[in-house]
Amino acid sequence: MIRHLVFFKLAEEAEGNAKAENILIVKEKLEALKAVIPVIRKIEVFSNHPLASSENYDIVLDSEFDSLEDLKTYAGHPEHLKVGEFIGKVRIGRAAIDYEF
Template sequence: MIKHIVMWKLKEHAEGADRATNAARMKAMLDACAGIVPGILKLEAVVAQPGLEATYDVLLYSEFADQAALDAYQHHPQHVALKPFFGAVREARQCMDYEV
């Protein structure tokens, strides 16, 4: 199994919207990717909650059956279509994949 974790820190304003609006939009876009390829075991997108410690605004925690499933997700047109918006609204991005 491959775990794929990504975190985004967002710009205060981008694409005509504030940070909170863009974070909610990102979450909805990620949630829509939950079943786009076989082998996605778990896909959970969350937005930082007020009052709880967070240095990033949006987090994706996902699990894939194997590297082939992760590769299929990464190259799926629906996932690729997220990248322009995510790139426009993000200030920073961190990612880590690891096998368990």
């Protein structure tokens, strides 16, 4: 199994929305991918606690796949690319790690 963790730092305002609204939109869009990309075993999105350090990333994507090949399928899927296009417009930072467990 492969765990794919991605952290996003969002702009205070982007695409006509405040950061808090974009956090909810990103969460909804990413979690909806489970219904359209069969290789996703698990996908959850969590946001940083509002009272936590503002230096923290705003969102973490926690997802699981059976293999690296499945992760690549997910990464190249047209629906994932659409979500990535939106995230690219609202994020100012990204960090990721993929590991086997």
